[in-house]
Amino acid sequence: MTLDETDRAILRALAQNADQSTSRLGQKLGLSQPATWRRIKRLQEAGVIAGRRLMLDSASLGFGVTVFLGVKLATKGRVSLEDFERAIGAIPEVQTVEHVLGLYDYRVRVIARDLADFERVLRRRIMTLPGVGDVEANVLLSEERLSGPLEQ
Amino acid sequence: MTLDETDRAILRALAQNADQSTSRLGQKLGLSQPATWRRIKRLQEAGVIAGRRLMLDSASLGFGVTVFLGVKLATKGRVSLEDFERAIGAIPEVQTVEHVLGLYDYRVRVIARDLADFERVLRRRIMTLPGVGDVEANVLLSEERLSGPLEQ
DNA sequence: CTTGAAAAGAACTGCCT
């Protein structure tokens, strides 16, 4: 799909604030409300805008610890990949499972109430999964999300 | 803040679909439209709902490659941390910068048009940053985001 | 908590340039 400068300006504005009305957005860009709305709808139908996701504050819900795991599988048959994905996806504390190429096979984002709670999840639920080999852990200190080149 | 079962049901529903109206959501939960609206507003004011974020499809915008970097700094003074964060945050291809505790100091999510483009970013922009030591890379194959325990 | 109503605003449609 081809994006002109106006489309990029719309994506840039919506990336900063996804909760603004089409009329307000149009005013900023010197566009009418229906024109703005039609462009957004076109971007949605083209799949460029995949949707809007709710951002939950894990800390205010009592989950103070976020840990990134690098997981290497011991046995990597096709079956074991799917078994592992199904099993780790069933753990409530697991937020994202990323299948990756490199030193590790999977990157997993886990949240827990505190470090003691995380140790429980790691020992009782993750280390016992089928096919798990080496596991590396990184505790999140701070995180910054940037606009990226997508809207530029 | 204290959440009852209805609050959790609202979070669960909105996590699945952030674009549904308060009246439709209320119907599912057996709640009136104003009651649903008041609960959502209360969750927003309490900071539990941090906002809504636009999801952009990087592939449809020509960015077919996502790479996770683990970065170890060579020198870790307070100044060098801030210098590094400022410098890597200024690279357009960098989407998230996470300061972590463990084998690496930072986890960085980078997108690029293809692997050749990623190599350019890695060699020209990232490896040349101040204080960068070891760098480990994992190429994303597939990704799954789960609802997690936040809404349960 | 509920229902009902009313006002404001946002989204959507059709027509025209």
Add this chain to the structure above:
DNA sequence: AGGCAGTTCTTTTCAAG
């Protein structure tokens, strides 16, 4: 592609039980 006008839906506030 864009604007204008009108319709429909949602959000928001209010009154009352």
